[in-house]
Amino acid sequence: MAPILEVRNLVKLYPRVTAVDGVSFEVAEGCCFGLLGPNGAGKTTTVEILEGILPASSGEVLYRGARLDHRFRNEAGILFQKTALQDFLTVRQTLNLFRGLYPQGYDIDELLRLCSLQKLADRDNRKLSGGQQQRLLLAVALVNDPSILFLDEPTTGFDPQARRNFWTLIESVKARRRTIVLTTHYMEEAQRLCDEIAIMDRGRIIARGPPRQLLAEHFAEVLIELPRDDFGESARHLPLRVIDGADRIEITTDDLDGTLKALMQAQVPLRNLRIRPPNLEDLFLELTGKELRP
Amino acid sequence: MRRLLAVWHARNLEFLRDRGSLVFTLLLPVALIVGMSFVFGGPERAVFKVGVVTDDLASVDHPFMLERFVDFVPVEDIAAAARKVGRHQLDLLLDVQAGRTRYWVNTDSPKGYIAERLLLQADPHAIREPVTGKAVRYVDWLFPGILGMNMMFSCLFGVGYVVLRYRKSGFLKRLNATPITAFEFLAAQVLSRLALILVVTTILYVGAGFVIGFHSAGNPALLLLVAALGALSLIALGLTIAARFSSDELVGGLLNTLTWPMMLLSGVWFSLEGSPDWVRFVAKLFPLTHMLDAARAVMIDGAGLRAISAQLIYLALTTLVFLGFGAWSFKWRAD
Numbered sequence: 001m002a003p004i005l006e007v008r009n010l011v012k013l014y015p016r017v018t019a020v021d022g023v024s025f026e027v028a029e030g031c032c033f034g035l036l037g038p039n040g041a042g043k044t045t046t047v048e049i050l051e052g053i054l055p056a057s058s059g060e061v062l063y064r065g066a067r068l069d070h071r072f073r074n075e076a077g078i079l080f081q082k083t084a085l086q087d088f089l090t091v092r093q094t095l096n097l098f099r100g101l102y103p104q105g106y107d108i109d110e111l112l113r114l115c116s117l118q119k120l121a122d123r124d125n126r127k128l129s130g131g132q133q134q135r136l137l138l139a140v141a142l143v144n145d146p147s148i149l150f151l152d153e154p155t156t157g158f159d160p161q162a163r164r165n166f167w168t169l170i171e172s173v174k175a176r177r178r179t180i181v182l183t184t185h186y187m188e189e190a191q192r193l194c195d196e197i198a199i200m201d202r203g204r205i206i207a208r209g210p211p212r213q214l215l216a217e218h219f220a221e222v223l224i225e226l227p228r229d230d231f232g233e234s235a236r237h238l239p240l241r242v243i244d245g246a247d248r249i250e251i252t253t254d255d256l257d258g259t260l261k262a263l264m265q266a267q268v269p270l271r272n273l274r275i276r277p278p279n280l281e282d283l284f285l286e287l288t289g290k291e292l293r294p
Numbered sequence: 295m296r297r298l299l300a301v302w303h304a305r306n307l308e309f310l311r312d313r314g315s316l317v318f319t320l321l322l323p324v325a326l327i328v329g330m331s332f333v334f335g336g337p338e339r340a341v342f343k344v345g346v347v348t349d350d351l352a353s354v355d356h357p358f359m360l361e362r363f364v365d366f367v368p369v370e371d372i373a374a375a376a377r378k379v380g381r382h383q384l385d386l387l388l389d390v391q392a393g394r395t396r397y398w399v400n401t402d403s404p405k406g407y408i409a410e411r412l413l414l415q416a417d418p419h420a421i422r423e424p425v426t427g428k429a430v431r432y433v434d435w436l437f438p439g440i441l442g443m444n445m446m447f448s449c450l451f452g453v454g455y456v457v458l459r460y461r462k463s464g465f466l467k468r469l470n471a472t473p474i475t476a477f478e479f480l481a482a483q484v485l486s487r488l489a490l491i492l493v494v495t496t497i498l499y500v501g502a503g504f505v506i507g508f509h510s511a512g513n514p515a516l517l518l519l520v521a522a523l524g525a526l527s528l529i530a531l532g533l534t535i536a537a538r539f540s541s542d543e544l545v546g547g548l549l550n551t552l553t554w555p556m557m558l559l560s561g562v563w564f565s566l567e568g569s570p571d572w573v574r575f576v577a578k579l580f581p582l583t584h585m586l587d588a589a590r591a592v593m594i595d596g597a598g599l600r601a602i603s604a605q606l607i608y609l610a611l612t613t614l615v616f617l618g619f620g621a622w623s624f625k626w627r628a629d
Contacts, residue, residue, distance in 0.1 A: 052472060053627075073473040080471075082465035101472040138466075 003150035010059035034194035102144035131162035187280035194247030340365030367568035383565035439562035449528035457536040470626035511596035523609040524585030530616035539627040
């Protein structure tokens with residue numbers, strides 16, 4: 001099946017910075033595609049070019065095989081990193097305004113229910129909390145029942161509870177086979193929501209694929225975490241790959257049994273030991289040598 | 295004090311780096327000084343405007359002509375000039391013939407009254423002639439101007455600043471992600487402000503009409519048409535100013551640069567009789583001038599549609615030009 005979105009050799013130059021440096025990828029219909037990277041990697045610039053908000057310096061973006069045109073505007077839903085709404089309007093009036101701009105879309109009451117906004121329908125949109133505001137902005141992005149939904153760091157600044165609630169919402173959109181393009185610097189978010197990810201650094205894509213496959217490609221190992229105090233002098237002489245953290249140490253190994261035996265022989269207490277598979281955070285560190293979150 | 299200085303310094307930097315406003319703040323006073331010197335030019339500013347029936351002012355020999363602070367304007371057609379006296383465009387009209395001086399004055403005009411006193415002091419034998427046509431009360435003459443000025447401010451600032459605010463807050467950027475076009479967005483702003491202005495102006499018109507006992511000589515529906523077309527043109531002008539910029543100071547400055555000359559030159563406060571040709575030419579460019587001309591023609595002379603069609607066409611054309619230019623130069627994003 002032809003991809004819903006094709007990005008070919010995208011470049012965005014600013015006077016002293018190359019923000020996007022030859023980015024190409026495709027997004028299949030119904031897929032949740034994640035664009036990951038640290039702040040300043042070029043995610044937002046890339047996604048704003050995909051949204052048709054910023055012109056590219058070169059390269060092209062095709063939606064269903066055609067350049068971004070009126071059809072794309074009608075069928076795309078967009079949630080910017082920062083969005084202001086018109087003042088003095090209630091939640092319902094705001095949704096009515098945007099609903100009026102599209103030929104097709106949701107019934108407003110259905111949309112309010114979908115985004116858990118029923119109780120806030122008549123509240124002034126300036127009097128919403130951060131999480132409520134973001135749910136309204138998601139509702140605005142969904143108002144035309146979009147075929148493709150762009151979410152630019154949708155949960156930045158959320159508390160964990162609000163973030164989980166928001167993810168549940170996005171999953172209900174995914175369940176309706178809508179295509180989603182998501183940028184984030186939360187690995188947990190990408191791991192939970194995305195079918196495919198691209199990791200960006202300095203304007204380029206440095207790795208791409210389904211999260212599991214990427215992890216399998218780069219890590220044959222597992223990670224063992226121990227409290228630093230438990231990792232005594234005798235253990236220091238063992239031939240292990242150890243990364244020192246502030247209060248924990250991390251051992252990377254592809255021979256879990258052998259490593260655990262060696263630790264026991266060195267009389268390291270295993271009471272507080274944790275074994276975990278590597279996650280996207282580790283992958284990112286491996287690929288860029290950088291922490292994802294500054 | 296240190297805190298004050300820190301904020302003072304930061305504000306100065308902000309201002310200096312906002313190039314648009316900087317250039318503007320330097321240019322505006324210069325433009326104002328140059329403009330004022332032309333409009334109010336000459337060694338002394340005349341208080342009264344007196345029409346004198348002659349081709350050559352220098353050849354007229356009359357003691358009144360020696361008065362200071364009076365601007366003498368040569369006129370040819372007595373009937374037309376006498377009508378201007380009735381309309382407060384001239385304070386007095388003077389016709390000096392051998393041995394006989396005649397003058398026309400609007401007895402309802404405060405300036406006309408004083409000019410008449412001055413004339414009679416210089417020449418007690420001057421003969422007063424009745425003003426041809428209807429003499430208009432000063433308040434009736436001023437009333438359309440005040441209404442028009444109120445409309446102008448509401449049109450220019452009302453839409454200009456709103457669009458600027460939308461752009462700065464990022465609301466325009468969000469709208470840009472929807473199928474709406476710049477023209478549709480601007481047209482919606484125009485129509486919203488138009489409805490508001492027509493309601494407010496109608497209330498003012500009816501209310502003030504009761505208070506000062508004013509009646510329009512012409513068709514009120516035609517007057518509404520004049521107000522609508524005038525407001526459209528002024529709103530579109532305001533949108534054109536706000537189409538691109540993101541700086542409050544720049545947009546505010548540009549709007550002020552438009553409103554001041556319009557207020558001074560559109561015949562709201564004083565008439566441009568005897569002003570230099572280029573001043574009248576500039577005045578003729580302003581939509582407000584045409585709206586007031588048409589409104590006064592309807593309200594005072596009872597003019598019909600045909601008599602004011604030129605003004606209406608001008609207002610409609612400028613609306614299209616301003617809107618077209620505004621849509622073409624429109625920017626959704628702040629710089």
